[in-house]
Amino acid sequence: MTPAPLRRWRPPSLSLPSWPWRITWTYLGLILFLPLGAMLLRAAEVGPVGFWEMATTPEALATYRVSFGLALVASVINGVFGLVVAWALVRCRFPGQRVLDALIDLPFALPTAVAGLALTAVYSTNGWLGQPLNEAFGLKVAFAAPGVTVAMVFISLPFVVRTVEPVLRSLEREQEEASWCLGASPLQTTVRVVLPQLLPAILGGVAQGYSRAVGEYGSVVMISSNVPFKDLITPTLIIQKLEEYDFEAATVIGSVMLIFSLFSLLVINLLQVWGQRYQGDSA
Amino acid sequence: MSIVVPTLETPRPTPTPAKRSRRQGLDLPAILIPLIACLYVGVVILLPALSVVASAFAKGVGPFLENFQSHELLSALRLTLFATAVAVPCNVIFGLAAATAIARREFRGKALLLSVIDLPFSISPVVVGLMLVLLYSPTHGLLGGVIESLGWKIIFSWPGIVLATIIVTFPFMAREVIPLLEEEGWEQEEAARTLGATNWQVFWKVTLPSVRWAALYGLILTTARALGEFGAVAVVSGNIEGLTQTLPLFVEDAYKNYQTELAFGAAMVLGGVAIVSLLLKILVEQVLEQDKKASRMPLDG
Numbered sequence: 001m002t003p004a005p006l007r008r009w010r011p012p013s014l015s016l017p018s019w020p021w022r023i024t025w026t027y028l029g030l031i032l033f034l035p036l037g038a039m040l041l042r043a044a045e046v047g048p049v050g051f052w053e054m055a056t057t058p059e060a061l062a063t064y065r066v067s068f069g070l071a072l073v074a075s076v077i078n079g080v081f082g083l084v085v086a087w088a089l090v091r092c093r094f095p096g097q098r099v100l101d102a103l104i105d106l107p108f109a110l111p112t113a114v115a116g117l118a119l120t121a122v123y124s125t126n127g128w129l130g131q132p133l134n135e136a137f138g139l140k141v142a143f144a145a146p147g148v149t150v151a152m153v154f155i156s157l158p159f160v161v162r163t164v165e166p167v168l169r170s171l172e173r174e175q176e177e178a179s180w181c182l183g184a185s186p187l188q189t190t191v192r193v194v195l196p197q198l199l200p201a202i203l204g205g206v207a208q209g210y211s212r213a214v215g216e217y218g219s220v221v222m223i224s225s226n227v228p229f230k231d232l233i234t235p236t237l238i239i240q241k242l243e244e245y246d247f248e249a250a251t252v253i254g255s256v257m258l259i260f261s262l263f264s265l266l267v268i269n270l271l272q273v274w275g276q277r278y279q280g281d282s283a
Numbered sequence: 284m285s286i287v288v289p290t291l292e293t294p295r296p297t298p299t300p301a302k303r304s305r306r307q308g309l310d311l312p313a314i315l316i317p318l319i320a321c322l323y324v325g326v327v328i329l330l331p332a333l334s335v336v337a338s339a340f341a342k343g344v345g346p347f348l349e350n351f352q353s354h355e356l357l358s359a360l361r362l363t364l365f366a367t368a369v370a371v372p373c374n375v376i377f378g379l380a381a382a383t384a385i386a387r388r389e390f391r392g393k394a395l396l397l398s399v400i401d402l403p404f405s406i407s408p409v410v411v412g413l414m415l416v417l418l419y420s421p422t423h424g425l426l427g428g429v430i431e432s433l434g435w436k437i438i439f440s441w442p443g444i445v446l447a448t449i450i451v452t453f454p455f456m457a458r459e460v461i462p463l464l465e466e467e468g469w470e471q472e473e474a475a476r477t478l479g480a481t482n483w484q485v486f487w488k489v490t491l492p493s494v495r496w497a498a499l500y501g502l503i504l505t506t507a508r509a510l511g512e513f514g515a516v517a518v519v520s521g522n523i524e525g526l527t528q529t530l531p532l533f534v535e536d537a538y539k540n541y542q543t544e545l546a547f548g549a550a551m552v553l554g555g556v557a558i559v560s561l562l563l564k565i566l567v568e569q570v571l572e573q574d575k576k577a578s579r580m581p582l583d584g
Contacts, residue, residue, distance in 0.1 A: 019482075020384035027377040031450055032402065035414035038425040042417045081323045088320035092313060100321060102565060103328050108504075109557040109564070110332070111511025113531035114550045117538055118331035121338055121547075128330060154327055186312075215407025218513030222535055235409035239518060242416065247423045254413040261405040265398055268405075 043255040046248055054252040059228055060237065064256075067234040070145060071213035074152035079206045082160025083198070089161070090168045104161050107154055112218025119151050120223045145231045147223040155216050156209030163205035167198055167275070200275030207271055211264035215257065332554070338543070339551035350548030358525045359533035360552070362441065366516075366529065367509040370448040374505050378456020379498065383490060385457070386464035397461070400454050411450050412518025415443055439521035444529060447515035452508045459501035460494050467493055496574060500567045507560040511553055 043051065054060070088094070089101055107115065123130040123141035133139045141147045171194065179189040217235040224231045234257060241250035340347050350356060385396065403411065419437040421427045430437055437443045475489045476482075491498070513531040520527040528536065530549055538546035 020380040023377060023380035024384050027380075027453075028399070031377075031446070031453060032399070035411070035418045035450070038418035039410075039414045041425060042423075081319070084316055085320040085324060088317040092317045094317040096321065097317075100324055102561060103324050105561055105564065106328050106332060106557070109507050109561045111513065111531050111534075111553045111557065113511070113513045113534040114335065114553045114557070115331070117534055117546060117550050118335045120538075121334045122331045128334060129326065150327070154331070157324075157327060211405045215405070215410070216514075217407065217409045217517070218531065218535075222538065235407050235514065238409050238413060242413070242518065247417070250413060251417060254410045257407050257410050261402070261407065261410070265401065265405045269394070269398060 039251060039254060039258065042247075042251045046252055050248075051252050051255075054249050055256050057249075060234075060249075060253055060256075062229045063232050063234040063237045063253075066145070066148065066231055067214050068260075070149045070233075071152050071156075071210050074149050074156060074213050075206045075210040077149075077153055078157050078160045078209050079202055082157060082205060082209075083164055083202060085157075086161045086164040086168055090165060104158050107156075108158050112155065112216065113222065115154055116151060116219035116222030119147070119154060119219060123147055123150055123223065142223050143225040143231075148220050148231050148233065151219040151223045152213035152216060155219055156213045159209035159212065160202065160205035163208065164198055164201045167201040168194075171197060200271055204268060204271040204275060207264060207268050211261065211268070214260065214264075335547060335550050335554050339547040341547075342544075346544065347548055347551070350545055353545055355525050355528070355537075356530075356533060356545060356549055359528045359530045359549070362444070362528065363510055363530040365441070366444050366448045367506060369445045370452060370509050371502070371506050373449055374453045374456055375498075375502060377453055378460060378501060378505075379491070381457040382460035382464055382494070383486065386461045387469055400457055403451055403454055408447075408451055408512065408514025409518055412447055412515040415446055415450075415515075415519050419443065438519055439523070439527060441527065443519035444516050444527065447519050448509050448512050451512050451515050452505045455504040455508065456498065456501035459497045459504070463494050463497040464490070496567055496571045500564065500571065503560050503563050503567065507557060510556055 046054065085100070085104065089097065089104075110118075120127075120142050122128050123133075123146075124143070125131060125134045125140065127142070130141050133141055139146065141150060175193055176189050179193045180186075184192070215235065217233075217239075220233050221236055224233065224236070226232050226236055228237075234253060238250050238253050238257075241247075241253065381400065385393065416438055417423065418425050419427065419430055421431045421436075421438070424430065424438070435442070437446070471493070472485050472489050475485045480488070511531055512529075513535075516529055517532060520529065520532065522528055522532050522536065524536070530553060534546050534549045534553070537543075537549065
C-alpha cells in the first residue's frame with residue numbers, strides 16, 4: 001500500500017518560479033506566434049475563392065510537382081541507401097568507419113549555400129562527376145531537374161541514417177538467432193524479422209527528410225536553373241513573387257507550404273508514437 | 284503416428300544447408316554493404332565537400348588569402364558574425380528557460396508544446412522569411428505602420444536578419460537539454476532547495492552544471508546553423524551588397540556574378556567553421572556518452 005501514494009506524490013515546490021514559463025511564452029509569442037499569425041491573417045484576407053485560384057495557377061502547380069515530386073524521389077533514394085549506411089555503421093566493422101560516421105553529419109553542419117555551390121561545382125558539365133555523366137549518358141545534372149534531386153538527397157541523407165541507427169543498435173540479436181535456428185536464410189531473417197522492426201524508424205526518417213527537402217531553398221536554388229515549368233521549386237517561386245511585389249500570391253503559396261509543414265509534423269509525430277509502441281512491444 | 288514422425292524429421296536437414304548458405308552469404312554482405320555505403324556517401328557528400336577545398340585553393344594559398352581584401356566579403360562576414368552574436372545568446376536563454384520549465388512537469392499538451400517548439404525545423408526557411416515580411420514590412424506588414432512611426436527599420440535591415448536567424452535556430456537548445464533534464468530527475472534540486480538555496484542558486488549551481496554538456500552541444504548546433512542560415516535571411520535582407528548581405532548570401536551572389544574565386548573563398552570560410560563545429564560536436568558527444576555511463580554505474584552496482 002505504501003509505494004503507491006509515494007509514486008503519485010509530486011514535491012509541491014518543484015514547480016519552478018514562473019520565470020522560465022514567462023520567458024518561454026513571451027519568446028514563443030514574439031518570435032513564433034506573431035509572425036505565424038500575421039501570415040494566417042493575410043492569407044485569410046484573400047478569401048477562400050481567391051486563395052484557391054492563386055494556389056492552383058498552372059505556374060504554382062508546376063512548382064508543386066517539382067518540389068513535392070523530386071523530394072519524394074530523393075527521400076526514396078535516401079530510404080534505401082540510408083538503411084544501407086546505417087547497417088554498415090552498426091553491423092559491420094571496416095576501416096574508415098568513424099570517418100563515414102562523421103561525414104553523415106556534414107549536411108547538417110554545412111551551410112546550405114556552401115552545399116549548393118559544392119554540388120553545382122561537382123555536377124556541372126565540367127565538374128568531377130558531371131562531366132563523365134554527361135559524356136557517358138548525355139545526362140545533364142546541374143541546372144536541370146536531376147541536380148535539384150541531388151541537392152535534396154544531400155540535405156536529407158542524415159535524417160534516415162540517424163533515425164534508423166539507434167533502433168538497429170537496440171535490436172535484440174536473439175530474435176535473429178532464433179530465426180536462423182528455425183531454418184530461415186539470412187535474407188529471410190533480414191526481410192521478415194529485422195526490417196519490420198526498423199520500418200517505423202525508416203518511414204520516420206524518410207518523412208523528416210521529405211519535409212526538409214520540400215522546404216529546402218539554399219542548396220537547390222544554386223543548382224537549379226530556376227526555369228518555370230521545368231525545375232523551379234515552390235520556395236523560389238515565393239521569392240520571385242515577393243520580388244514582383246505580388247504579396248498576395250506569395251502569401252497564398254507560402255500558406256500552402258505552411259499547411260504541408262504542419263501536416264508533415266503530425267505524420268512524423270504519429271510515426272514516432274508508432275515506433276515507440278513497436279519498441280515497447282519488443283522490449 | 285507414422286505421419287507425425289516425418290513432419291518432425293523433415294525440418295531437421297534444413298538448418299545445415301541454411302547455415303552453410305549463411306556462411307557463404309555473410310562474407311559477401313559484410314564487404315558489399317560497407318562498400319555501397321562508402322561509395323554513396325563519397326559521391327553524395329565527400330566529393331562535393333572536397334571540390335570546395337580544391338576550388339578554393341586551386342591557385343594556391345596566396346590567391347585564396349587575397350579574397351579577404353574584398354570589402355564586400357569582409358562586410359558580409361562582419362554581418363554574419365554580428366547576427367550570430369545576437370541570435371545565439373537569445374536562443375540560449377530561451378532554450379534553458381524552456382527546458383527548465385517544460386522538462387520538470389507533466390501537463391496536458393506537453394507533446395503539443397514540444398511540437399510547436401519544433402516547428403521551425405519543418406517550416407521552409409523561405410516561409411519563415413515571408414512571415415517576417417508580412418509582419419514588419421512598411422508597406423504590407425501587419426505592424427508596418429507602427430514600425431514606421433517609431434522610425435524603425437526591420438525588413439531590409441539588420442534587425443530582420445537577426446530575427447530570421449533567431450527563428451530558424453531557436454529549437455536546438457531546448458531539444459538537446461529537455462531529454463537530459465527529464466532523465467535526471469529533480470532529487471538534487473529538491474535537496475538544494477531544502478538546504479535553503481534560492482531558485483536562482485538552484486538553477487545556477489545544480490541544474491546548469493548537470494546539463495552543461497548537452498547545453499554546449501545545443502550551443503554548437505545553434506551557432507553552426509546561425510552562421511549558415513540562407514533562405515530566411517535571403518527573404519528579409521534585400522541582399523544589398525556591403526550592407527545587408529550575409530556571408531552565405533555573398534557566396535551565392537559572387538557565384539552568380541562569375542566571381543568564382545571569391546565565392547569559393549567565402550564558402551571555404553563557412554565550410555571550415557562547419558568542420559570545426561562537427562569536430563567539437565563529436566568531442567562533446569563522447570563526453571556526454573561517458574557522463575551517461577558514469578551516472579548509470581552506481582545504479583548498476
